[in-house]
Amino acid sequence: MPKPPIGRDTRLCMSLSGRPGNAGSRLHNHLYDALGLDYVYKAFSTTDLPAAVGGIRALNIRGAAISMPFKEAVIPLVDHLHATAAGIASVNTLVNDGGILTGYNTDYSAVRELLHAGPADPAMPFVLRGSGGMAKAVVAALHDLGWRDGTIVARNAATGAALAVRHGYRWADTLPGPGAALLINVTPLGMEGADANVLAFPVEMIAAARVAFDVVAQPARTPFISAAADLGKAVISGVEVIVRQAVEQFVLYTGVRPTPAQIVAATRFAHGDAAADQLALAFGLAEGRPA
Structure with missing residues (x-):
C-alpha cells in the first residue's frame, strides 16, 4: 500500500x-x-x-x-x-x-533484548566502561537479566560509584587486568571524531574475553569490535542498539512492527551499507546487498 x-x-x-x-x-x-x-x-x-x-x-x-x-x-x-x-x-x-x-526508555529495551537473545549469559563476569546515561540503561539491563559479577570502570567517582552501588557491582577508576568474559564499552572511545582510533579495551583484555559489546554506532565497526572479531570473539555492535531502540520507538508510535528485511533496508538508507550489512548478519539474513 x-x-x-x-x-x-x-x-x-x-x-x-x-x-x-x-x-x-x-x-x-x-x-x-x-x-x-x-x-x-x-x-x-x-x-x-x-x-x-x-x-x-x-x-x-x-x-x-x-x-x-x-x-x-x-x-x-x-x-x-x-x-x-x-x-x-x-x-x-x-x-x-x-x-x-x-x-x-527504548535504549533499555533494546539492550535487554540483545543481552537476552545474544551470545552473552549472566554467568559471565563483565567489565563495563562508562557511567553516563546510556551506561545506566545497560547496567540496569544486566542487573535485571541476572548478572551479578560485574565491575563499572569510570573516572567520574560520583557517577561511577553510584551506578555500581545501586546495582550491587564493583566500581573502579582504572581498568582491571584480563579475566572478564564480557567487555562493554559505553564511552565515546572509538567513535568518529577525536577518539576514532582509540581502542576501548587493551588487546590483552579482549583476547581473554568471550563477548565484546560496544554501544558506539558510528562507525558501524569500531576499533573495539574489529579487534574482537579478528580474535574470533562474539560481538554485539552499537548499530544493533541504535537501530533496535529506534524500531521500538516506531512500534510505540504506530503499533506496527517492521520485518527484519524492512529494518535492514531502512538501516541501509539511514546509516549506510556497513551498518546495514552488520545488522543483516545479526538478523541472520543474507549478507549480500540488493542489486
Whole structure:
C-alpha cells in the first residue's frame, strides 16, 4: 500500500536533541514509506524544553525521541513513566495518547533484548566502561537479566560509584587486568571524531574475553569490535542498539512492527551499507546487498 500524501490526518513524530542529526528521521520516514503509513518524522532542537513538551501535547504530536541533554530534564514534564524509564530515571521516548504523555526508555529495551537473545549469559563476569546515561540503561539491563559479577570502570567517582552501588557491582577508576568474559564499552572511545582510533579495551583484555559489546554506532565497526572479531570473539555492535531502540520507538508510535528485511533496508538508507550489512548478519539474513 503506498503511503498517503501528507494531509490534515498525517501523524507527526519528532525528536528533541541538543544536536539533531538526520539518521533517525531517515530511518523512521523510510519505514513509513515502506509500510504505507500516514506519518512523518522531523528532528528538532530547543532551548525551552517545557514549551517544546507543551507543544507536543497541544499539537497532538504522536511521539518524540528524546536525546541528550534532555533525557532526565524531561521527566517532571510527563504524566507517566513506563517501567523501562522509571527504573533508570532516564527517558528517551515520549508517547502522546490524547494529551497524556508517557515516558519510555527504548535504549533499555533494546539492550535487554540483545543481552537476552545474544551470545552473552549472566554467568559471565563483565567489565563495563562508562557511567553516563546510556551506561545506566545497560547496567540496569544486566542487573535485571541476572548478572551479578560485574565491575563499572569510570573516572567520574560520583557517577561511577553510584551506578555500581545501586546495582550491587564493583566500581573502579582504572581498568582491571584480563579475566572478564564480557567487555562493554559505553564511552565515546572509538567513535568518529577525536577518539576514532582509540581502542576501548587493551588487546590483552579482549583476547581473554568471550563477548565484546560496544554501544558506539558510528562507525558501524569500531576499533573495539574489529579487534574482537579478528580474535574470533562474539560481538554485539552499537548499530544493533541504535537501530533496535529506534524500531521500538516506531512500534510505540504506530503499533506496527517492521520485518527484519524492512529494518535492514531502512538501516541501509539511514546509516549506510556497513551498518546495514552488520545488522543483516545479526538478523541472520543474507549478507549480500540488493542489486
